Amino acid sequence: MSEAQKPSAPEDSAPGGFFQRLKGLFTRPAAEDEFADGLDDGQRAAAMRLPRARREMIERVIAFDEKRVCDVMAPRADIVAVDFDTSLPNLIKAFADAGHSRLPVYRG
Incomplete structure (x- = not known):
């Protein structure tokens, strides 16, 4: 070739x-x-x-x-999101574990 x-x-x-x-x-x-x-x-x-x-x-x-x-995209499997009803301690843990300053929030 x-x-x-x-x-x-x-x-x-x-x-x-x-x-x-x-x-x-x-x-x-x-x-x-x-x-x-x-x-x-x-x-x-x-x-x-x-x-x-x-x-x-x-x-x-x-x-x-x-x-x-x-x-600019992230694979769906890598996206970290939190439920709207997540408690503050769990929210803090989610942010610390993810290493991000912002996370998507969903309901349900």
Whole structure:
């Protein structure tokens, strides 16, 4: 089988693919006003007057468009949730065991 006929490996299995994604979790985009790239001058000036936290939120919303479902989802078997009627001591234990600051709540 020639090189052109061989199936290509998924991006994440390529050397460095996993580490590139991991690095992306801890680094900021180079351009602080990246979200304003497609705006005209008046819109860009208005966007730059936004508080830094809002600009960052908009940048992250735009970057979210580039994510794949598998990057942000958790397998159903791995989801930890608590019943609405869970007692406070059991709730505290559930949070401690799960290692998360938020958990889905369900009824029944």
